[in-house]
Amino acid sequence: MLRKSATAWMVAAAVLTALAATAAAQPLGFQAVPRDAFPVFDDPKMLSAAEAEKQGVIFDRDVIIGVAHNGEAKAYPITIMGVHELGNDTIGGVPIAVSW
Amino acid sequence: MYRRKLDDKVLSFGHAGILYENSFIMYDRETESLWVHVTGEAAHGPLKGKKLDFMPSTVTSWANWKKNYPLTQVLPGYRRGGFMGTYVGPFQSDILGLAVLVKLKAKLYPYGVLERQNLVNDEFNDAKVVVYYSPDDATGTAWRRELDGRVLTFEQSERKDAQGNVLLRDRETGSLWSWLRGEAVDGELKGRKLRQLLYNPILNDRFVAFYPGAPIFDTAN
Incomplete structure (x- = not known):
């Protein structure tokens, strides 16, 4: 009875090791989470300052990443960037990638 | 923050889920090349070796912005x-600083030092720079202070603008x-803009790991 379960554990360990080696290996680094696990945003519909505050999306003490270019300004709250991690947007007509 | 236009193409990015040197890797949907966060360079794929241009940005409080x-x-x-939503309180300023880049060479301005001297007229990597730090919400900005060939x-x-911002x-x-x-906002140069440098808050330890040997600002005393 004991011998059978020991063999089962050894087989399981070997299979898992093989799986881990193939699944995790990458040209660089390793696959920490599935691809596209983070919901990257694309050309998001933005809120005005007043709307954002009204919706409770943002408060005075919140930390934001701000970008201003060609007369346009946008704020990306780091709470929300924590959900997306990455997004595609434009600022003042210039396409940008926003990352956290 | 990166500009997505590369040569004649506009790329759009996805999250590869790959962790490399403590940062997540992006992929572009157009060529499936893999991009490294810190350098903006493609490390793998058809665009390997290409570098994205950075777009300057500022980390600050919503109130200030x-x-x-x-x-x-x-x-x-x-x-x-x-944690993610709160401002940087005084207990954290010891371990953080502002990394400022001039043509991809970096210098660190630790917040702990900037709290003693929050305005720095500096020079590094052949550029004259001005660094300003507001301890209220731990916001730092950095600009080139050369304009029309004049430094x-x-x-x-002692002046403030209508919104109460220090000038x-x-x-x-x-x-x-x-x-x-x-x-x-006033005076002979009203309306003129300084060139914005690339800068970002960083853990001082991380700065030293990313940029070994890079200069770190300190006051004389």
Whole structure:
């Protein structure tokens, strides 16, 4: 009875090791989470300052990443960037990638 | 923040889920090349070796940003709350600083030092720079202080603008400047803008790991 379960554990360990080696290996680094696990945003519909505050999306003490270019300004709250991690947007007509 | 236009193409990015040297890797949907966060360089794929240009940005409090850019838009979503949403309090400033890049060479301005001297007229990598730090919300900005071939030297003025923002003054013309927007709001240079440098808050330890040997600002005493 004991011998059978020991063999089962050894087989399981070997299979898992093989799986881990193939699944995790990458040209660089390793696959920490599935691809596209983070919901990257694309050309998001933005809120005005007043709307954002009204919706409770943002408060005075919140930390934001701000970008201003060609007369346009946008704020990306780091709470929300924590959900997306990455997004595609434009600022003042210039396409940008926003990352956290 | 990166500009997505590369040569004649506009790329769009996805999250590869790959962790490399403590940062997540992006992939571009157009060629499936893999991009490294810190350098903006493609490390694998058809665009290997290409580098994205960075877009300057500022990490600051919503209150401060809103005051300076009242027409700003905001990314919508749900607040997660907790640590991610709170401002940097004084207990954290010991371990953080502002990394400033001039042509991809970096210098660190530790917040702990900037709290003793929050306006620095500096020079590194052959560029004259001005670094300003507001301890209220741990916001740092950095700009080139050369304009029309003239080097400007900044000091803190006793003046504030209509929104209550502290204004800087350049000694050469006496013009008053917004340190968050890098723009002269009064005086001879009114309306002129300084070139914005790339800068970001960073853990001081991380700066040393990323940029070994890079200079770190300190006051004389």
